Amino acid sequence: MESVGLFPVLAVSAVLFATGVGGVLTRKNALIVFMSVELMLNAVNLSFVAFSRHSGLVDGQVFALFVMAVAAAEAAVGLALVILLFRNRVTVSLDDLDLMKG
Amino acid sequence: MTEAVLFYLFSLVAIVAGLSVVLARNPIASALSLVVCFFFLAADYVLLDAHFVAVIQILVYAGAIMVLFIFVIMLLNLRDDAPTPLLEISRRGLVGMAVAGVLGTGLIAALEALPVTAAAKIPEGYGKVESVGISIFSGAYLLPFEVVSVLLTVALVGAVVLAKREI
Incomplete structure (x- = not known):
């Protein structure tokens, strides 16, 4: 990857991260918000791997693996919450969840 | 190329x-x-x-x-979703897109300011199972690795408890 360099990879990562932030802020379907969070986690992973390749150490890749494990845990608990929510309120729209008047 | x-x-x-x-x-x-x-x-x-x-x-x-x-x-x-056409811009959509755009351009501008250094020479077998495994199991990452396994167990039990009707 010497032909590409570090910056283009980090730019791709930044664009993906911003896309994920946009999804979290604009969508109201809880599932799509979750998927946007996954997109942001993947953008960060790409940065980790790019820096790892740049520095020649595998530590960044180890961190990427940790991020994946935490993402798996987050997805399991989050989707359980969504199922519980749907069972109680018959909706997954975040706009309808105003019980706490937030 | x-x-x-x-x-x-x-x-x-x-x-x-x-x-x-x-x-x-x-x-x-x-x-x-x-x-x-x-x-x-x-x-x-x-x-x-x-x-x-x-x-x-x-x-x-x-x-x-x-x-x-x-x-x-x-x-x-x-x-x-409620059938709102995509191009009908709501206030939230506008704010969200503006924040995402500012964040993206800001990040890219900050990255562009990074000093350019030459990529390090990668050792033989870099990124393969062996080198990643050695890095996890023989270095500072052994304890975090074990903690992650506990975290996954906790998440598993938590998901079952949350989603099950009666325990």
Whole structure:
């Protein structure tokens, strides 16, 4: 990857991260918000791997693996919450969840 | 040269799929776009010599996590969102897009200011299972690794407790 360099990879990562932030802020379907969070986690992973390749150490890749494990845990608990929510309120729209008047 | 072309191609597809995750109306379309995005990110990882991470990306993300997502979407049997046309800009949509745009350009500007250094020479076997495994199990990452296994157990039990009707 010497032909590409570090910056283009980090730019791709930044664009993906911003896309994920946009999804979290604009969508109201809880599932799509979750998927946007996954997109942001993947953008960060790409940065980790790019820096790892740049520095020649595998530590960044180890961190990427940790991020994946935490993402798996987050997805399991989050989707359980969504199922519980749907069972109680018959909706997954975040706009309808105003019980706490937030 | 070939690597650069492939990198830009894969990244372009990944970004388009990422945008499609956010813009798609149907949650299933979103989820499938996310799978495409993960696959092309895995291709980028291969170009970055992170072979093991690329395989795990496909196995864990595209395989396990997205199956969970699609399973839940189908289980809930959601109707489409309220049929608002995509181009009808709500205030929230406008604010969200503005924040995302500012964040993206800000990040790229900050990255451009990074000092350019030469990439280090990578050792033999870099990014393969052996080198990643040695780094996890013989270095400072052994304790975090064990903590992650506890975290996964906690998440598993928590998900079952939350989603089960009666315990």
